[in-house]
Amino acid sequence: xxxxxxxxxxxxxxxxxxxxxxxxxxxxxxxxxxxxxxxxxxxxxxxxxxxxxxxxxxxxxxxxxxxxxxxxxxxxxxxxxxxxxxxxxxxxxxxxxxxxxxxxxxxxxxxxxxxxxxxxxxxxxxxxxxxxxxxxxxxxxxxxxxxxxxxxxxxxxxxxxxxxxxxxxxxxxxxxx
Ligand SMILES: [Zn+2]
Numbered sequence: 001x002x003x004x005x006x007x008x009x010x011x012x013x014x015x016x017x018x019x020x021x022x023x024x025x026x027x028x029x030x031x032x033x034x035x036x037x038x039x040x041x042x043x044x045x046x047x048x049x050x051x052x053x054x055x056x057x058x059x060x061x062x063x064x065x066x067x068x069x070x071x072x073x074x075x076x077x078x079x080x081x082x083x084x085x086x087x088x089x090x091x092x093x094x095x096x097x098x099x100x101x102x103x104x105x106x107x108x109x110x111x112x113x114x115x116x117x118x119x120x121x122x123x124x125x126x127x128x129x130x131x132x133x134x135x136x137x138x139x140x141x142x143x144x145x146x147x148x149x150x151x152x153x154x155x156x157x158x159x160x161x162x163x164x165x166x167x168x169x170x171x172x173x174x175x176x177x
Contacts, residue, residue, distance in 0.1 A: 012059045013155070013165045015042065017067040021155045021168050030059040039064050043164050060164045076148050076157065078113070084120050085158040086148050092119035092141050093134070099123050104145065106131040115147035 012030030014022045025033075031049050033039035034056060045060035076082060083101055091098045098120035105111035108131045119141065121129070134141055152161065152169045161169060 010162065011159070012045070013061045013162070013168060014039070015061065015063040015168060016070070017064050019063060019168065021151060021165075022064075022068075022070060023155055024159060027058055030062045031056055033062055033064070034059055037065065043167075045162075045164065060162060061168060076115075076153055078115055078118070079158065081158040082148070083118050086115075087120035087145075090120065090142075091122040091125050092143070092145070093121060093125040093129070093139050095142060096122045096124075100126045102126045102129060104141065105133055109133075116145055119145050 011024040012027050014025055014030065014033070016022050027045065027049070030039070030041075031051075034041050035051070035054070039062040041057065041059045041061070042063045043059075043061035045058035047058045049056045049058055080101055084098060087098060089098050090096070092102070092104075100121050100123050102119050102121035102125070103111045103113065104117050104119055107113065111117050125139075129137060129139070150170065155169060
């Protein structure tokens with residue numbers, strides 16, 4: 001699982017009519033869904049939203065009133081933040097705080113920019129490693145890099161989950177780091 005820092009109020013989790021998690025939207029967007037009866041609020045966040053005519057508790061989780069068929073995004077986009085999140089912001093070689101992205105098999109030697117070949121690394125390890133492979137240096141990777149999988153990743157990406165969403169997202173998935 002990515003990171004579990006609580007970021008209350010950062011958004012609302014949208015569930016399908018079947019309670020399956022779909023995506024995260026802004027609190028404002030979730031409130032519009034509720035006010036237009038396209039969704040019902042399942043869990044409140046903190047605070048009250050005021051509109052011209054009504055007041056509504058800040059929605060934290062909403063459920064669509066009608067089932068929507070959603071084509072699954074099976075591929076998690078490879079971004080710097082997503083790599084850091086997958087690897088828990090730790091260097092894949094020394095477990096220190098990561099600041100850079102390292103290509104395990106160096107790009108200069110044909111290494112691919114793909115989930116299986118990128119890891120978070122500290123600046124020192126990255127610099128020392130240069131264009132060598134871990135094997136050439138006698139280094140071991142803390143874990144074999146792989147593309148992240150699971151509902152939480154599909155819905156959240158690199159976003160930190162709100163603790164109030166835990167009942168709907170399986171946040172106990174094994175760490176992909
Ligand atoms: Zn390091």
